[in-house]
Amino acid sequence: MSIKSDLNNLVKKEAFSLHMPGHKGIRLKTDTTELSMTDNILNPKAGIMELENTISHIYNVKNAYLGTNGSTGLLLSSLLYAGKDKKIILPRGSHQSIYKGLINNGQEPIYLKNKIDELGIARPVKAAEYLPYMGLVNSVIFTSPTYEGYMEDYSLLKPFLKDKISILDGAHGSHLYYISNQSNNWMSLQVHSFHKTLGAMNQGAIILSNLEEDFREYANFYQTSSPSFPIMLSIEDSIREMMSMKIDKKLKAIEWLKTEINRIKGFRVIENDDPLKLLVAIDSDVKVKAVVSWLEENKGVFLELSTEKYILGLLSFYDSMGNYEWLVRSLKSASKHFKMNAVADIELGIEKYIYIPEMKMLPTEAFFSEKKEVDIKDSKGMVSGVLYCAYPPGSPLIVPGEIIDDYVIEKILNWSGDYTGCRGIKDERIFVSK
Ligand SMILES: Cc1ncc(COP(=O)(O)O)c(C=O)c1O
Structure with a gap:
């Protein structure tokens, strides 16, 4: 039983498709839907279930759930599981999908400050820096590896997280098992993009769970009801390919x-x-x-x-x-x-901590409040109504509910990058809470 054999059998058998998708196979034969011969990601019983079992076995966790909306969809599911209106510890340098989860679920962030090195790269928050805050929350978020390839082993926190939900944003770490680095695979929930560092097509992701209860309802929450079979197949193919990869x-x-x-x-x-x-x-x-x-x-x-x-x-x-x-x-x-000169060995020093503006309202309150657009130069002291994640580095410059200060204004005015995935800044105007 596999997604591949289901799809091969279907492609051979099907003479006329009277189902979605409307392209009827002319784009790609395997881009099909849930039929008697294919499995259903929302309630898998055949090829998809088999693949999830294989993945949970390989990654040594209780359960695995496929996703076709990237790590973004599955991180949103994890935040949903963390519960409405709860306090959550997270590194400030977390990916925007986590902030979108906080906004959705009315949660209150407690930030840990990432250190920023001389190149401007945010490093993972050290395990020991989580310790003082453990008593305050029931959900804790970690990111490792980071986009730029820095990792942290959080094993020392294991005893303190027994009765808590630990969520690993391991979007960049789907390959870690294959390079013998599984130090964080004990966490309650771990999200990996198979399309980033393994061989799946864009959007192919998994969530690994060590929870006693079934996570399916949450995994399904943001999952499209028209999941891409080619993406799921590519996850299966990438797992098979890794078995023989040298x-x-x-x-x-x-x-x-x-x-x-x-x-x-x-x-x-x-x-x-x-x-x-x-x-x-x-x-x-x-x-x-x-x-x-x-x-x-x-x-x-x-x-x-x-x-x-x-x-x-x-x-x-x-x-x-x-x-x-x-x-x-x-x-x-x-x-x-370019007639370049030699570059000496680089030992990167840590320059500073990530900047966090003062929080006046919860992200959810500010996001859903009435907003107005103002000139960024006149916005000092106002409360941001939206999330601005300048890219790079991709972590938020300002989160809804935070007070716009000189630092933020200066950064926005001198920024030449873009705001991928968030509201962009056009004509130097910014949305604030009224
Ligand atoms: C740290 C981190 N988490 C989550 C994501 C979201 O992953 P995806 O693109 O699979 O939705 C990214 C994307 O770049 C990321 O860098």
Whole structure:
């Protein structure tokens, strides 16, 4: 029993589709719906159930639930499970989906401050920093690994979390099992995007549960009732592919790549904890954006992210040695083209803590309050009515209910990035609570 065999059998058998989707298979034959020969993600009994059981076995948790709305959908489900109007501890640098959950459920955030390094990267909050707050809440949120590949082992908190709901935003950590790093797999709920660091199609995600009770109702809550079979199939395929993947060889190739990059004048790999996240600093006399555009235009190399100080590339077990050789050759050419100077070894110091404006109202109160639009220059002292997550770094600059101050105004006025997933700032105007 598998999603693949269900779909293969259906594709062979079906002569005329009188069901959704309306494209009737012309886009993609496997893009079908719940039929007698296919399973139902909302109440799985066949191929999907089999895959969820396999995943829970591999990841060594009680239950696993597939999702086709990314980690976003499943983090929203976790927040729903945490309960209405509850207090929740979370790192301020948490992903916007967690804030959207807080808004939805009327929860009160208690923030832990991420440390920010010299490159502007938010690091995971250390386990010990959670300790003083344990008595205040019944739900605690963690993020590891981070987008930039920094991890934290929270095992020391295990005894303090026995009667609490621990939620791991492990969106970037679906591959950790395969590199023998499962230090946080004891948490109540763990969310992983299979499309980020394994081989699933975009939106393919899972939630792993160690809860005694069934999480299905919550997993289903934000799950579309027209789930994508190609996405579910891609999760199954990626699990099968990992079984025969030569991980040691892949990790050696990544090591080789990093050593070679460090030999190129003008580039220096920055150490982090996740081998798949390639962080590289560039000669400070050269504009990072110029190098990134040059690599795109001349070498067809497209990166995950770049800031004024570094580039971030996502490596994967699906990369080939040929890909890595191409990247090394491309960076060598860039080095020559921009006449780069050598970059010394980088030991990143911690610069500061993440900034948190003062909270005047709960996020939910401000979000659902009546709002007005004002010029950002006139907004000092007003309460933000919406979530502004500047990207990068993607964590909120200001959350509904917080007071707009000089720091926020200055950041918004000088920001050249975008506001992916949140309300953007247009014509320097911002929404505040009336
Ligand atoms: C830390 C973190 N959590 C959650 C998400 C949401 O994941 P998805 O894109 O699968 O919805 C992201 C997305 O980038 C993320 O960086």
